[in-house]
Amino acid sequence: MxxxxxxxxxxxxxxxxxxxxxxxxxxxxxxxxxxxxxxxxxxxxxxxxxxxxxxxxxxxxxxxxxxxxxxxxxxxxxxxxxxxxxxxxxxxxxxxxxxxxxxxxxxxxxxxxxxxDSVKSLLYLYESGSIEEFSRLLLMPEIPDGEFPNKQILETLSTPTWLTTGEIDHLSFPIKNSRIQVDSLCYFLRNLFLPGxxxxxxxxxxxxxxxxxxxxxxxxxxxxxxxxxxxxxxxxxxxxxxxxxxxxxxxxxxxxxxxxxxxxxxx
CATH class of the missing domain: 3.40.50.1820 (Alpha/Beta hydrolase fold, catalytic domain)
Incomplete structure (x- = not known):
């Protein structure tokens, strides 16, 4: 609820x-x-x-x-x-x-x-080499970068390819940390950036x-x-x-x- x-x-x-x-x-x-x-x-x-x-x-x-x-x-x-x-x-x-x-x-x-413009914002983060600052806001706490789900998040968001392909269904899991909690990271990203x-x-x-x-x-x-x-x-x-x-x-x-x-x- x-x-x-x-x-x-x-x-x-x-x-x-x-x-x-x-x-x-x-x-x-x-x-x-x-x-x-x-x-x-x-x-x-x-x-x-x-x-x-x-x-x-x-x-x-x-x-x-x-x-x-x-x-x-x-x-x-x-x-x-x-x-x-x-x-x-x-x-x-x-x-x-x-x-x-x-x-x-x-x-x-x-x-x-x-x-x-939400998409221009994200592209600006990619262009300035600051995208990890965004990605790390979405990570699960106390989980190493090389383990699920943080590994999937960091790898998918490391390049802007997903903004073109829309291939983020594999991120359909909940995220909860001190900054954000979502039922589905996939839906969250779609709502904000596809199309933005x-x-x-x-x-x-x-x-x-x-x-x-x-x-x-x-x-x-x-x-x-x-x-x-x-x-x-x-x-x-x-x-x-x-x-x-x-x-x-x-x-x-x-x-x-x-x-x-x-x-x-x-x-």
Missing amino acids: NSLEIIESGVPPKEAKGILILWPSTGGNARSFRIRDSELSQYGLRLIRFNPPSHGGSNGTYDPIAAIALLDEYLKEHNHLNKPIFGIGHSGGGAALLLYAKQVPFQKLFLLSPIL FRVGNIDTEKRTDMTIFLPARDKWFPKDLTTNFANQNQLRVIEISEAPDHFFTQSWLLVWKKIKDVAWENK
Whole structure:
């Protein structure tokens, strides 16, 4: 039986002046983004930490389009969409919120290194020689690289051939580690990369105020493509030089400060 972990905190729903949705990176956990309750009260916010399937305490297998539908259903059931909606999305979560913004009129979106094209992201990892960084997020803990299933994962993902052939049925086994849990690695990879998902240009008639944050270096998605996308759609881009990588390692508090400056403190 599937379960979905969604954690709410902050101002009581009836008193909330706005709903803030937090969607983590693919394989991330919404619990890791720390925001004090006192700050939520200060801005009149109800915080929705959304862990889609295979993230945090949510089981199942991640599919970004299906996850958007699950979030939308939850927000409607709890009457959250009758309030101003704000969103923070990291990596694949940023792309998912961009797609969801085509359905729901967000007031403001804050996107941390959004993966605008899942296949281009993976090819970029291959081109930069960083694909093992992705592969190792999928391994079973305490199992040597030369044993099942880690051997099959590392060998299959070592080259981009599978993106062309689609031959990954032999990866139809569950994976559970500290970052991700999926019922079938094969389905997980198909949902994300075969054929993959892409964020198109934004509908300017439904304008949402959007800010993209970029780290000093990003091995998971080309920064120039993100910057071009932002320029084409007239989006704000803030580079955080103190953030060393795609995961904004040890930089969340600085990112959160800049989000507050843009959203609520510099009016």
